[in-house]
Amino acid sequence: xxxxxxxxxxxxxxxxxxxxxxxxxxxxxxxxxxxxxxxxxxxxxxxxxxxxxxxxxxxxxxxxxxxxxxxxxxxxxxxxxxxxxxxxxxxxxxxxxxxxxxxxxxxxxxxxxxxxxxxxxxxxxxxxxxxxxxxxxxxxxxxxxxxxxxxxxxxxxxxxxxxxxxxxxxxxxxxxxxxxxxxxxxxxxxxxxxxxxxxxxxxxxxxxxxxxxxxxxxxxxxxxxxxxxxxxxxxxxxxxxxxxxxxxxxxxxxxxxxxxxxxxxxxxxxxxxxxxxxxxxxxxxxxxxxxxxxxxxxxxxxxxxxxxxxxxxxxxxxxxxxxxxxxxxxxx
Ligand SMILES: [Fe+2]
Numbered sequence: 001x002x003x004x005x006x007x008x009x010x011x012x013x014x015x016x017x018x019x020x021x022x023x024x025x026x027x028x029x030x031x032x033x034x035x036x037x038x039x040x041x042x043x044x045x046x047x048x049x050x051x052x053x054x055x056x057x058x059x060x061x062x063x064x065x066x067x068x069x070x071x072x073x074x075x076x077x078x079x080x081x082x083x084x085x086x087x088x089x090x091x092x093x094x095x096x097x098x099x100x101x102x103x104x105x106x107x108x109x110x111x112x113x114x115x116x117x118x119x120x121x122x123x124x125x126x127x128x129x130x131x132x133x134x135x136x137x138x139x140x141x142x143x144x145x146x147x148x149x150x151x152x153x154x155x156x157x158x159x160x161x162x163x164x165x166x167x168x169x170x171x172x173x174x175x176x177x178x179x180x181x182x183x184x185x186x187x188x189x190x191x192x193x194x195x196x197x198x199x200x201x202x203x204x205x206x207x208x209x210x211x212x213x214x215x216x217x218x219x220x221x222x223x224x225x226x227x228x229x230x231x232x233x234x235x236x237x238x239x240x241x242x243x244x245x246x247x248x249x250x251x252x253x254x255x256x257x258x259x260x261x262x263x264x265x266x267x268x269x270x271x272x273x274x275x276x277x278x279x280x281x282x283x284x285x286x287x288x289x290x291x292x293x294x295x296x297x298x299x300x301x302x303x304x305x306x307x308x309x310x311x312x313x314x315x316x317x318x319x320x321x322x323x324x325x326x327x328x329x330x331x332x
Pocket of ligand 1: 101133134135213253254255
């Protein structure tokens with residue numbers, strides 16, 4: 001009797017200890033529940049320790065070279081997305097940077113829709129360097145944050161050349177590209193943050209481009225800027241005091257439209273016009289783009305030895321033509 005009572009009392013304690021231990025290990029691995037923590041006003045998955053996040057350095061580059069930026073291609077906005085993919089392929093860029101949210105859910109049937117549309121870019125020999133969006137981590141049952149292990153498997157299956165890296169860099173001629181995962185931890189003690197700081201103290205390129213899914217600045221009513229991306233912008237903008245490399249353009253997505261800002265010499269481009277239904281944007285001072293309404297679009301960046309020309313190219317839905325609707329040039 002006494003032994004039974006003791007067992008009844010001790011069993012929940014043992015179970016609790018097991019759960020706590022499992023939690024500690026999952027933080028080490030960076031995946032399973034409860035592997036999330038609050039930082040910068042939101043939940044992150046602790047970022048796993050990634051070694052060799054620098055993918056490659058391509059030295060022999062023919063100038064000028066062109067790369068395309070687009071994002072938020074989830075949901076089958078059929079005609080616009082189909083036209084956009086065909087247009088990107090016609091551009092014959094050296095590569096594409098996709099700002100994330102390829103899919104509505106990180107499930108195979110959704111990725112099949114990506115294969116059908118965006119996959120044609122890859123099939124045409126143009127690599128897509130991906131940024132992880134929040135929807136890549138979603139499932140139909142659970143919105144963010146969900147268990148990312150299976151979702152990441154489906155993502156990396158499409159982009160084998162990023163070698164299972166959630167965040168990574170590459171050097172292409174005179175340009176350095178730093179790709180972040182804003183779904184996992186990049187608070188100051190994290191692996192991702194330390195890696196980013198190391199890159200920002202490294203060998204200076206002529207042009208430095210950063211890509212991340214969640215925008216440091218946006219005026220979309222629902223998707224307000226989060227503290228974590230605000231703090232990143234503060235770091236980029238205080239590069240002189242911190243002795244960091246100067247970032248030329250920060251590309252992001254998440255907001256389904258186009259926005260452009262310039263603060264303390266840093267250009268911020270929000271490019272989420274790849275097919276998802278477009279958000280309305282109340283254009284306010286600070287946004288250097290002022291066209292209301294839908295902006296299905298992509299960005300074309302042409303890099304020479306001394307200049308980088310940025311152009312935003314949108315679909316005119318009345319004429320079906322692609323028109324340059326915004327742009328600027330960086331000269332070194
Ligand atoms: Fe998103």
